Amino acid sequence: MQDPVFVQRAFSRIADRYVLTNHVLSMGTDILWRRKVARLVKEFEPKRILDLATGSGDLAAEILKKIPSVTIIGADFCQPMLAHARKRGLENLIVADGLELPFEDGAFDVVTVAFGLRNMADWAAAVREMARVLVPGGRLVILDFSIPPGILRRPYRIYLHKGLPFMAGLLTGQKDAYAYLSESIERFPSGEGMCDLLRENGFRSATADPLSFGIASVYVGER
Numbered sequence: 001m002q003d004p005v006f007v008q009r010a011f012s013r014i015a016d017r018y019v020l021t022n023h024v025l026s027m028g029t030d031i032l033w034r035r036k037v038a039r040l041v042k043e044f045e046p047k048r049i050l051d052l053a054t055g056s057g058d059l060a061a062e063i064l065k066k067i068p069s070v071t072i073i074g075a076d077f078c079q080p081m082l083a084h085a086r087k088r089g090l091e092n093l094i095v096a097d098g099l100e101l102p103f104e105d106g107a108f109d110v111v112t113v114a115f116g117l118r119n120m121a122d123w124a125a126a127v128r129e130m131a132r133v134l135v136p137g138g139r140l141v142i143l144d145f146s147i148p149p150g151i152l153r154r155p156y157r158i159y160l161h162k163g164l165p166f167m168a169g170l171l172t173g174q175k176d177a178y179a180y181l182s183e184s185i186e187r188f189p190s191g192e193g194m195c196d197l198l199r200e201n202g203f204r205s206a207t208a209d210p211l212s213f214g215i216a217s218v219y220v221g222e223r
Contacts, residue, residue, distance in 0.1 A: 011207040030058075032218055034114065038062040040218065044139055046070060046109035051079075052098055052130065053116020057085030059143070066092075073108075075101070076116075098126045106135045109142070114143040124201050131202025131223050140203065140221040146190035148214030156215065158187060175208050194219050 041049065041063055047070065051060040054074030063072060075096040076082050078089040082093050096102055098113075098120050111130045130140050148156050149164045189197055193206050194217070198206035203221035210217045 009132045022042055023150070026159075029212055029215075031145055033211055033218075034059050036211065037112065037114065037141060037218060038066040040220070041110055041112060041139075041141060042066045044110055048108045049073070049110045049112060050075060050101075050103070050108045050130075050133060052111055052113040053119065054085055054090075054093070055116070056115075057082075057088045057090045057093075059112055059114040060085070060090055061088050084198075099129060101129050101133055106138075107133045108138060109135055110139050110141060111122045112141045112143075118144055118184050123189075123197060127198060127201040127203075127221075134217075134223040135156065136223055138223045140219075140223070142194070142221075143217040144188065144190075144217065144219075145185045146188075146210065146214055146217040147186070148149045148210075152213055152215075182208055190217055195221075 003208055014178070037059060037178060046067070049063065049070055051057075051063070051072055051074045053059050054076045055078070057074055060072050060074045062102040063070065065132055072090075073092045073094060074082070074085055074090055075094050075098075076085075077095060077097050079095055082095065098116070099122060103189055113130070116124060117126055118136070127140070134140065162180055187196075191210075195206035195208055198219065198221035206219060206221040208217055208219050
């Protein structure tokens with residue numbers, strides 16, 4: 001699990017270059033991943049969405065493009081990241097801890113979390129809290145990195161632990177923050193491991209959809 005103090009400080013330090021760095025490191029693929037998630041969320045016809053660990057608001061903004069009438073609240077425990085979300089025109093933003101959300105039971109139809117669950121101090125507790133704030137039958141949609149299988153696994157790991165921190169260090173001056181990112185991706189459950197985590201913590205079903213040959217994955221849990 002993660003050290004919340006380190007994570008908060010790390011994201012505060014990289015907030016100003018976070019979006020640009022993500023686009024460069026993924027060669028723009030992260031934009032396509034978020035668009036896929038937004039299309040998926042639209043199929044659920046939600047009225048109220050919580051975008052947890054919203055960061056700079058990239059996913060929340062993409063969802064609003066697809067569903068302009070929806071009420072979406074962006075929550076993050078890093079205030080400097082939320083400042084960038086506000087610059088994107090997002091209004092319903094709140095500083096909140098994913099392990100102790102300030103919302104009533106069943107407050108949302110969908111909870112989304114992109115590249116954020118991995119950074120929380122207790123994954124199981126965070127998943128249970130997300131389940132709590134969903135209506136019965138509501139969906140949790142997680143977008144995060146994963147380790148690809150097969151012949152891509154070794155070269156991807158080399159990039160993850162060598163190339164990514166080096167390039168990110170040049171772009172942000174914060175190489176250590178991205179070294180942490182690489183390590184967190186290695187430890188984070190993926191595929192059936194993530195589906196098991198959801199099923200064991202408040203969700204009756206869970207599916208995994210690998211993206212870009214397994215570099216990232218979308219998980220959907222139904223409460």
